[in-house]
Amino acid sequence: MGTVTMTLDTTIGPIPLVLDRAKAPCAVNSFVNLARQGYFDRSVCDQLANDPGSQLYTCGDPTGTGTGGPGYLFADEYPVTVAPNANGFLAPMLHPRGTLAMASDGGVDSNGSRFMLVFGDTILPAQYTIFGTIGEPGLPLLDAAAATGYDGGADAAGRGRPVTPVMINRVI
Numbered sequence: 001m002g003t004v005t006m007t008l009d010t011t012i013g014p015i016p017l018v019l020d021r022a023k024a025p026c027a028v029n030s031f032v033n034l035a036r037q038g039y040f041d042r043s044v045c046d047q048l049a050n051d052p053g054s055q056l057y058t059c060g061d062p063t064g065t066g067t068g069g070p071g072y073l074f075a076d077e078y079p080v081t082v083a084p085n086a087n088g089f090l091a092p093m094l095h096p097r098g099t100l101a102m103a104s105d106g107g108v109d110s111n112g113s114r115f116m117l118v119f120g121d122t123i124l125p126a127q128y129t130i131f132g133t134i135g136e137p138g139l140p141l142l143d144a145a146a147a148t149g150y151d152g153g154a155d156a157a158g159r160g161r162p163v164t165p166v167m168i169n170r171v172i
Helices: 025-036 136-146
Strands: 003-010 013-020 047-051 054-059 092-095 099-102 115-120 122-125 130-134 159-162 167-171
Touching: 003 025, 013 025, 013 136, 025 130, 054 122, 054 136, 115 130, 115 136, 130 136
Parallel strands: none
Antiparallel strands: 003 013, 003 167, 013 130, 047 054, 047 159, 054 115, 092 122, 099 115, 099 130
16 A cells, blocks of 8 residues: 655646555556556646635646546545445535545546645535645645636636646656
């Protein structure tokens, strides 16, 4: 099991990641394999949420549309496996600053390549698999880029396209 360290080499600077195989082995395996294949190279983080209680970038779609993926899906992992379930719904939970989590369409077992860089304490449904953390040196970079906001109006989830683009040059 153990951890895997990787770095997002981005246009705003290096963002170190620590991936946790014990909590989310499928998510870590998928992310590492996609990164090694160059899947994330030259892709943009296409969404920014920048309101208190919801501060994150969504990345991992090479098309930049927020709808692309690797052509496969995999099962939800931690915290779904430990989250309280009431009346068939998972309780929302805190994803603290520095969380690395899978992004999905909100459905069960809909993980692919999209992931979230959480740079401020954020409440999200438990189905977003947490598979690691963002290293402390990367958080001020995300803060500074997010401070410029997003262009146009936000969607229903309070997200928009970042004014300061965050492009993943490669994952090392």
